[in-house]
Amino acid sequence: MPSIILMSVTWWLVFYNLCHMPKAFCLATVAFVILSAFSKAIVPAEMKRPKDILISAIWALVWFPWLCYELLLRHGVLRNAMAISVFCCMVLSTNAAVKIDRIEPTDWYVGMKNTSLQLMIYGKDVRNANVTTDYSGVAIDSVVRLDSPNYLLVYLNMAEAKAGEMVLKIDGKRVRYQLKHREKRGEERIGFTCADVLYQLMPDRFASGMVENDQLITMNPYQCDRSNPNLRHGGDLEGIRQHLDYFNELGVTALWFTPVLENNSPDRDGSSTYHGYAPTNYYRIDPRFGSNEDYRMLTDEAHKHGLKMVMDMIFNHCGFEHPWVADMPSCDWFNCPEWLTDANGEPTANEKYQQTSYQLTPVRDPYASKIDLHETLESWFVPSMPDLNQHNPHVLRYLIQNSMWWIETIGIDGIRMDTYPYAFGDAMSEWMQAINEEYPNYNVVGETWVTEPAYTASWQKDNWLTKENSHLPTVMDFAFYDRMVQAAGENTNDYGKGLNRIYNSLVYDYLYPNPSSVLAFIENHDTDRYLGNGTDTLALKQALALLLTINRIPQLYYGVEILLNGTKAQGDGNVRQDFPGGFWDDSRDAFTAEGRTDAENSMFRWLSRLLHWRQGNEIISKGTMTQFIPYRGIYVVARQYRGRTVLIILNGTPDVTTLPVSRYKEVIGHHRQGRNVICGCAVDLSREIELQPRESLIIEY
């Protein structure tokens, strides 16, 4: 601010008092100085482009010709030698100073166990700049000059650093950098566990709390159009914040949003990056969802509501509009960088581009060919998502710090890592070790999409199936999802079908070092809805009853409580529908009982009772598990803890049948009566229990 005032006064003195220029011109000059200074100071680097263009246009078309006219034609060159010399000096001094567009991380925390800090400095020709600091307790360990002239990496040793404003001198230019106190020790950050139930939602599709952020001119061209399932719909963090009570009413305890980082790719061929899996800035929330501060405020309020927050991250790839693509920091920043530009050097996926095979098996296959491994690990997900090379240690350090920065800055309670096995396993293991060391009680779940337990288990921390230890605490149980979906329309009495599939899948839990740290689900944003295009709530209740009682971390997908259905055959958007009532022009509000149909209310109440009963229930979070081979079409699972038992009884047949209680005496014992946890009514355990077709019964005693 003082420099802006000084500049303005200087120009005024020179032009008005000494050179006798017209007052209008002098006022325009001062306004221009203030405008350009503010655009640099208060507009984030990523938003500068349109404003910079505007200021440059004013400069080129109005101010500069006016200046020439006044100085050279009206007042004479010699008479105004002073103004010309002041002008030249200021232009030269502006050009001489190195220009810093961005430093990442944007700020950092003192007192981390890992005392090294990588600063990625981005600015025109900054590569050869000299960097020093005399900030107490900070030493420059090394400076890495990358291939691009516009990047410079500085590694600082922060072992003795105190919180405060560190000044870096970059070629003499003073750059301020905030070092902050940590709010908690790493040990105090507790991740989500099997005592939680995660509720996954897509921020763009859940609820919009503001219409002002729907269509932003500061972003690359896109359309917000709710009638198009592939475009943005306008949902945002404020919309989620307004429904925190709803999550409490439902009874979930953690929220997992699909990614909320900036995705500034333009719409292409009628589709957009509303899903968030093409990040273009690793340190900024997409402004269509809100600001970093909004995310922090939402997290704080969620915590007050007893809800944990799980952040979706993507280390395998970024979006094509990430600045790294147009100006690659180093020539091995991405895998297959030769695909990045066309013959003229313009950024575009060229004809050499090769899509990944989407096959994750090669990374575990003892007979894998090189080409298959290459296509899994190094080929790109889609042409608009270049594949990051985590084997470059600077890339990896950047990503490690980024995940820690979000934990420290926002206070997130867990991470869901997208496309986990598509990134290099050894590098991801290094990332997990860094997280586990800094935050020993934290949790991270990796997406491991192969439907065999032996595959999924191989990715869990401390497994004995692979030589390398992934150090990943939680894996996603695609086998459970797969078997559950297959069982939906089948009868258990058919050999090897129906609920037998679930029984058989859980048999392989011996492969997991920690089965209760496996995340299970029956649907997510990448799958068909469990209901498909149908409305079979009996099968859905069986799936949910099991999901919420076996020793897993259960994850629900938004809208299951109001029977949202759909398949991907009609496109991804069909399984990512807007939550009715989340948007201002919705005809009904399914967040309220009045806005729901009878069938939706029935499902909501059933699920809500189950979820509230599950909260804090140690039989579910700590109990042993016993399962019985489906008998007469009935699948029975028991959970037991400190003399208490929960019995889950699923009739897998379309017929009325009876449960022969005596067969289950090892888990029923002397008990003659139990309580149905949904209706609260008594259940007689001393004689056969009659079950309706596809009935789900959860009894505790």
Ligand SMILES: [Ca+2]
């Ligand atoms: Ca909005």
Ligand SMILES: [Ca+2]
């Ligand atoms: Ca990869």
